[in-house]
Structures are given as structure tokens and as C-alpha cells.
Amino acid sequence: MTYSSHEIDEEQMRELIEFCQEDYFLLGILKSKKLIFKQTAYIEGKLVGVIMAWKNDFHPYCTYFRLLTNPFYSSWNIESLLLAKLGKQSLPLQTSIWESTTNLKQLYEANGFKEIRRTYMPVLKVDAVDLEIVNDCSIKKLKELLINPTLKIKLLQFVRKTYEETHLDNPVADKSLEEWEKLLIEDVLVEGSFIYLDKLEQNVKAYSFLHESDQPNTLELGWCGGVEFDFLHSLLLTQLHYAKEHNVEFLQGEFDTTSPYAMFSLSALPFAPSSAWVTYRN
Known part of the structure; x- marks a missing residue:
């Protein structure tokens, strides 16, 4: 597995977003001046994970981030490796996941994250x-x-x-x-x-x-x-x-x-x- 902080191929990023049931607004974040950190993981040239962090002017007292990984490569421990790449920031880290994403839930809780809110979109x-x-x-x-x-x-x-x-x-x-x-x-x-x-x-x-x-x-x-x-x-x-x-x-x-x-x-x-x-x- 190799890491990169270079520009991400948009087609591969779209595929990863679909795998993770995430929002396409992340594509805009990657091109935004608010982006402060980005790290990708590749296996044989295929994008299998990405972590990105950004600032939010409306909620400026934390650093937002998202961690996306291809579920077919779960045995590679990509989530833990990418979260470690992000490391500590000057502001608290905040992220959101679907409640069924149990692998990320366990990872975040093991790294000191606490649940602060649930949002229902029925x-x-x-x-x-x-x-x-x-x-x-x-x-x-x-x-x-x-x-x-x-x-x-x-x-x-x-x-x-x-x-x-x-x-x-x-x-x-x-x-x-x-x-x-x-x-x-x-x-x-x-x-x-x-x-x-x-x-x-x-x-x-x-x-x-x-x-x-x-x-x-x-x-x-x-x-x-x-x-x-x-x-x-x-x-x-x-x-x-x-x-x-x-x-x-x-x-x-x-x-x-x-x-x-x-x-x-x-x-x-x-x-x-x-x-x-x-x-x-x-």
C-alpha cells in the first residue's frame, strides 16, 4: 500500500464515495481553500482510502474530517493507518458516520472520540x-x-x-x-x-x-x-x-x-x- 497527498483522480473518488454511501459535497471540499489536510491510500494503483480535513466558517471551533475506505480491503487496516496520518490538530476533530458503520464507530471510540449528536433524515x-x-x-x-x-x-x-x-x-x-x-x-x-x-x-x-x-x-x-x-x-x-x-x-x-x-x-x-x-x- 502506498500513500499520497497529491491530487485525487475524480472518477476513483466518486467510486469510493458511492462505496461508503457518502455525500458528493466531499468532491467540492477537495477543491476548496478550506481543505487543510488530505492523505490517500492506494493498492496497485487503486484508490482504497482517503482522509481529508477542512475548516468551516460557520462552526469555526473544530476541524471537520472524513475518513473513507473501500470495504473490500478491510483486512489492510486502512482506517487506523489513515487516522494516524491525520494525527492531532490545533482544534478538536469532528466527523460523522452512519450508525451502521460499526468499524469506524469502534475506531473512533478507541481513539477517544465521543458521540455528541445523532441526526435523523426520515x-x-x-x-x-x-x-x-x-x-x-x-x-x-x-x-x-x-x-x-x-x-x-x-x-x-x-x-x-x-x-x-x-x-x-x-x-x-x-x-x-x-x-x-x-x-x-x-x-x-x-x-x-x-x-x-x-x-x-x-x-x-x-x-x-x-x-x-x-x-x-x-x-x-x-x-x-x-x-x-x-x-x-x-x-x-x-x-x-x-x-x-x-x-x-x-x-x-x-x-x-x-x-x-x-x-x-x-x-x-x-x-x-x-x-x-x-x-x-x-
Whole structure:
């Protein structure tokens, strides 16, 4: 087996990503200026393993990394050898794996990594749900709040506070409300994201955002929060109705165990069973 830090053949990297059921965003990381470490392993010219590490501007207090190996070469102990190549970094190391990837689970735990979060990404078939229309004048589209300066600031403060409180193990960078607004506008569907206001329409009681998806006929439920779960439940039903109106076939969640609001959303709708994406940190 030989090692290299040179440029990786993209076709072989794609094959390795498919073997490992990983995300193709890693191809972009390899070409990014945020990449700080890369090491590959080859056997007779075939890419059988890679470890890469990078920085994240939104979560700057750790070093992210991924370790991918070809399962047909498991007897070569490639995972341990590549992890040793990475070694210690100036910041804590953080990575994520599918819960069924038991070889990496054992490796990370043996090297002092601790599980900090599980993320569930289940799918809901929209037409399978009989839905009563929610008629509540307290529910507003995100699009409406963004043109109300006072409520927009209150929403952004609420979103930032909730995100910070649910990511204590991996703190977020100190961002201004203007930066949060930019992030929000770029990442969510303003027509399909909904806000629950109090009766006087002066304060935000809950929010639930909807996102585009890479999967066909699918939208994704993402950031959510609220002062009461009942408010959040009404928003979820409104989003389900929105999906039906727009002939969306599936809703997919992305629910972190560190967020009580995400866990409520997971239990509030009849999602199909899903394996967990487990995050480790040392």
C-alpha cells in the first residue's frame, strides 16, 4: 500500500464515495481553500482510502474530517493507518458516520472520540397523510415577516438563540443579524416557511423552515423552534398542506437529537423509519 497527498483522480473518488454511501459535497471540499489536510491510500494503483480535513466558517471551533475506505480491503487496516496520518490538530476533530458503520464507530471510540449528536433524515410520503386544513390567523409566511422590520429582527434573534442553544457541543461563529438574514434568505423557501405569532402579532412564538432538496419531488424540513410545541405542530401541518398544494411527493426531515424542537417534529408526523447519522468529536 502506498500513500499520497497529491491530487485525487475524480472518477476513483466518486467510486469510493458511492462505496461508503457518502455525500458528493466531499468532491467540492477537495477543491476548496478550506481543505487543510488530505492523505490517500492506494493498492496497485487503486484508490482504497482517503482522509481529508477542512475548516468551516460557520462552526469555526473544530476541524471537520472524513475518513473513507473501500470495504473490500478491510483486512489492510486502512482506517487506523489513515487516522494516524491525520494525527492531532490545533482544534478538536469532528466527523460523522452512519450508525451502521460499526468499524469506524469502534475506531473512533478507541481513539477517544465521543458521540455528541445523532441526526435523523426520515422521509414522509405526503399523500399518505389525511390532513385537516389549519386555519389560524396567527400563522404567517416567512415572506411576510421579512418585510416587517420589527418582526424580522425578533425572528432572527429567536433563530440565532435557538441555533446556539442546540449546538453547544459545536458552537457557531459570532454572526451579526444581517449575516443570519443573508443565510436565511439563501437557504429557505420563503413561501413554504411559516412563523407563528402571538395574538397581537407583536412577537414570534414558533418557526419552521422549508428547504429545497437534491432529491426529486422532495422538500426538506429544517430549522425549527418555538416557545410551545403546540405552535410548532400547527406550523408543521401548514407546511404539509403547502407540500400537498404544490404537488410535492415527499417531505424529508433533518432532525438533530440536540434540539428538542427537532425531536418533537420527528415524532409529530408519520415519517418512515430512518437510520441515524452520528457525529463524533474528540
